[in-house]
Amino acid sequence: MTPNFLLIDAEKEFDVLKAAASLVRVQILKLLHEANGLNVNEIAERLELPQSTVSTSVALLEEAGLLRTEARKGRKGSQKVCFATCDELIVSFHKAEKASESKDITVAMPLGLYTQSSVTGPCGICSPEGIIGLLDVPETFMDPDRMKAALLWFTSGHVEYQFPNNAKIQGRAVHEMSFAMEVSSEVPGTHSNWPSDITLSVNGIEIGVWTSPGDFGDKRGTYTPDWWKLSGSQYGMLKTWRITSDGTFVDGTKISDIALKDLDLSAHRSIRLRIEVKADAKHPGGLNIFGRGFGNYDQDIVLRLRVAD
Numbered sequence: 001m002t003p004n005f006l007l008i009d010a011e012k013e014f015d016v017l018k019a020a021a022s023l024v025r026v027q028i029l030k031l032l033h034e035a036n037g038l039n040v041n042e043i044a045e046r047l048e049l050p051q052s053t054v055s056t057s058v059a060l061l062e063e064a065g066l067l068r069t070e071a072r073k074g075r076k077g078s079q080k081v082c083f084a085t086c087d088e089l090i091v092s093f094h095k096a097e098k099a100s101e102s103k104d105i106t107v108a109m110p111l112g113l114y115t116q117s118s119v120t121g122p123c124g125i126c127s128p129e130g131i132i133g134l135l136d137v138p139e140t141f142m143d144p145d146r147m148k149a150a151l152l153w154f155t156s157g158h159v160e161y162q163f164p165n166n167a168k169i170q171g172r173a174v175h176e177m178s179f180a181m182e183v184s185s186e187v188p189g190t191h192s193n194w195p196s197d198i199t200l201s202v203n204g205i206e207i208g209v210w211t212s213p214g215d216f217g218d219k220r221g222t223y224t225p226d227w228w229k230l231s232g233s234q235y236g237m238l239k240t241w242r243i244t245s246d247g248t249f250v251d252g253t254k255i256s257d258i259a260l261k262d263l264d265l266s267a268h269r270s271i272r273l274r275i276e277v278k279a280d281a282k283h284p285g286g287l288n289i290f291g292r293g294f295g296n297y298d299q300d301i302v303l304r305l306r307v308a309d
Helices: 014-020 023-034 040-046 050-063 139-144 145-147 166-170
Strands: 005-009 067-073 078-084 086-092 104-108 116-120 123-125 130-132 149-155 158-162 174-184 195-200 207-211 237-244 246-250 253-256 270-277 289-290 301-308
Touching: 005 158, 014 023, 014 050, 014 086, 014 116, 023 050, 023 067, 023 078, 023 086, 040 078, 050 067, 050 078, 078 237, 104 158, 104 166, 104 207, 116 139, 123 145, 130 145, 139 145, 149 158, 149 270, 166 301, 174 195, 174 270, 207 246, 270 289
Parallel strands: 005 086
Antiparallel strands: 067 078, 104 301, 116 158, 123 130, 123 149, 149 289, 158 270, 174 237, 174 289, 174 301, 195 207, 195 270, 237 246, 246 253
């Protein structure tokens, strides 16, 4: 998994440093890094601290942007659930003019906003609230309620997403492109040893194949809702496909020689991402894609374009 960094200026963002300058608050951040998605009472219990101390610390950390909270229904009323916003905090002492000229253009694509689909069953889509349409009916993938999807699965076929090429719109050259998403294989029930060859294509060009090791159901996903049966897929692996001038990589491991020049991004106003399991693949083990509200990572499919000023 690619770490999520928070880079702060030591002078301009001194309030962030102050918020982190407490052993209790550091313990809270460390706990949330290891077990993201805890309410104040759970934090207090695990750290053996007074609830009032934790509440005050959470408020300070949230104000500094070091954690975020969500109001969720509890057994008695609502509860504040806390999530870490970064894996690492980096303090910069450099002057602004010496900062890196590279920037990221990021687009988060909700799971249900695919523009094309052609899948085979078993298959289905669901939101955090329930199943959408009919299970194992490929036509359900065109149900208008798919816009709410937080989990989709199929045996073979593809879904395709169309991202805006904001680098071209802004007239900037792309030095690196990446896609991050939570995925797993798909088998009726679950099976940790169930390989599946997942192929990604960009604007019609295959960038490479990554083999998912299995379909995971040993424990409930961090964000997987309670109504979802434990016998179903619970979470996936957060994988990052990165395309550079040297080729295509998955979490740092090279999977193909397809490089940025082969994609000719400057010629396209959009970036079409196809996620596919081919019926004739060596390991045709299906696919789960997890979005916000399911799995272990509360995120959409994220496109990042690294560009220069």
